Amino acid sequence: MDNQAFEMHGENIQSSSKGKEWPNKEERKGSWSLMKTFLVCLLACVITTAIGVLVLSLVYVNNPIFMKETDVKDDGASSPKPDEKNVDIRFQFMNHLGKSKVHVYPGGEIQWARFRKDANEYQSDEEMEFGKSINNHRSKMTFGTLRIKSKGLRAPHWHFNANEHGYLLQGTAWIGVIGADDSVVTTYNVTAGQVVFFPRNTVHWVKNVGSEDCVFLLFFTTHEELQTLDVDDAFFSTPEDIAARALKPQGGVNFIRTFKKQKEDQAINLPSNLDQLVQNATYVQSPDNLVWQYFYNLKGSAEYPFPGGIFQWARYRINNTGLNETEKIFSESLNKHENTLTLATLRIFSNGLGQPHFHFNANEMGYVISGCRQAGVILSGVTTNFNIGIGDVIFFAVGMQHYIKSLCDEDLFFILAYGTGNQLETLRMNDYFHATADHILAQLFFKEQAEFKKFPKAAKKTGK
Template sequence: MENPGFEMQEEKIQSSSNMKEQTKQEVPERKSHWSLMNIFLVCLLACFISTIIGVLIISSVYIKNIGFLTQLNMQKHEITSPKTPITMSDKKRVDVKFQFLNHLGKSKGSAWIGVVDAGGSIVTTYNVTAGQVIFFPKNTLHWVKNVGEDDCLFLLFFTTHEELQTLDVDDVFFSTPEDIAARSLKPQGGVNFIRTFKKQTEDQAINLPPNLVELVQNASYVQSPDKLVWRYFYNLKDSTEFKLSGGVIQWARFRKNGVGLNDNEKIFSESLQMHENSLTLATIRIYSNGLRQPHFHFNANEMGYVISGCGKVGIIVSSKITTDFDIGIGDVVFFPIGTQHYIKSTCDEDLLMILAFSTGNQLQTLDMDDYFHATADHILAQLFFKKQEEFKKIPRFSEDQAINLPQQQNLIAKNN
């Protein structure tokens, strides 16, 4: 049975259903359409952002490079063109020891020395420069003042193995009661004047007051007569050179009857003998690869200080105690009396040392080749279990071999 109302409702339902299906079909199409647009926009935006980031990165790198190059140029400028010139105070930061020691004899340092004899009746003053020897007898009051533009460096040797005891003038003064000092010196103002002296907090053994110019004006120094000066002074660097095949020795020492000494050197020699516990000084230059052969001293301990070069030292105390070690600039060596020792130069440059011997008498030394030659062949043969004629292979030389070069090198040096 047909029902128009039902048919109309059905049409509406079908119509509505058809519209829904149409809508369903259209919606996916729209979604697909907007998704492509979104992807396009996102890609476009990403490209834009990437471009901006790339530009920023390139700009940042460029700016950093400019800054680095600018800084590098500034550093180069500072290196090649320092803002402030190097001054003498900057140069003095370098260890002056090595500046001086490597140029011994060329230093511009200059100092005045004063020595006060017993009773204070004689004061000896004299000027010294590099390479010269100063001798102060035990218990002799003395002073040293640098008067040059450069620092003065002194190598000091003392004739004692005990703790050194030294007394300075200011220490004596401030340790003396005020009334005793006033009665002894009798200054104007008496004790009140003595009380004006103030003891410094720092040791004044070596001093340089900040107001020195204000304190000292018109200081004058006068060289004493030679007969006084040469009792305490010896010009070692200009003394006689004892040339050997492997080096050179110069001496400041006592010589019996003044053999080989000039008039002024004789005064010094005699002065050494007059005082107890004097020293003999020497400089020794050992050529490269040269050897100061094994030897020992009968009457003195020996101490040495390396000025330049380097070397190897060997010490033979007994059959069971031997040692060797390397030495270089600034090193000190000590050889007890009667100890056999040798020194060899091991650098390309000469080994230069200052030696001090604990004697004011003529130094007595015995070298290895000397005591071999002085010992009869039959004694050596029996001692070393070698045939007597074997010891004829040890040659005798007309020149002293105390410092020598290897035989082949020595022949080359002679030919040149």
């Protein structure tokens, strides 16, 4: 039976919905299925995203590679990376050479305070800090000790990237230097307290002719790894036929083939059957005009005293001031070659002081021979002081104010090298303090001008 009332009501609804029709039952069922599918997919995405975030968070926390530096200290410096080790700042200026690796050869030993490209070749973080420091400052300096046994030989060799300056601490040696003109070979004897100089790419050798070990303290003018080639290595690296054609020996290439390369590095050579190999050895002293290009009698040179100690110098002087005729040859030789060094011995009396100073035109490197001391360094925003003893190496970059104080009853004695072949330029604290006007100091330090009359002016010095 038809219900007219319902039909009338339905018509009213249709008219109020402006002609739209309600979906039938099947259509409503399909729409709900699509909705369920959408909600399931959405839920799956949310769960997957949450799991991904959780996994990344765990990796982030447990793996330092994903960690970033976000902390900043009050001084503006970034916090150290998690895998970096904090090394005391003093090791930028000091190397305990006695703890470094000893390179042993048949005829002696070598130890180094130097930069290494391969960080694994350093013996400690402190040694690496020193190596990085001399390299970062472009210091053009490397230090090493060379010990040669009696009758031992530092094989003829040359350095591609550095001049070499040496101080003989102990023993007696015979030196050979081959200049650019192969007809000029300079040979000379050197004893303790004297200096040798070998320009870059100059073939040279050192033979111990005494009964005790020779000990050389060596400075090289490079802050990169030293590049050296020994004559025996050059020979064995040359093809046999090329060597035969170059050297023209009796027997030709067959004679060249009789040479046998030793399994052990012969950088410092001392064959067990040396007496059978060598029947006649002569040690000839070349003329002074040749010798003094590569030699300086530092121990016998003039002394330059200062309050608290004494300097002796192997250096270039403008107009050869204060030098004798043979010393002038050495002075001019230093100045002629590029990137040479100035050498000096410094003796500070017991409890004496090498006052605060800095150098305008040179980095400084030194080796403690005897005594004990305290060294201090003052940089922009950085001040440090540290104790140093026998066998330690120090380094002060150009412009870096530093001082040295003796702490022992015995005198402090060490060898110093400065990175210049020109005349060294130095300014001391008392000099720049007195050179500053009293009224400027009064304004700077908040003290009355008359107070600065209490600082006595030191007498003019002729030394460092």
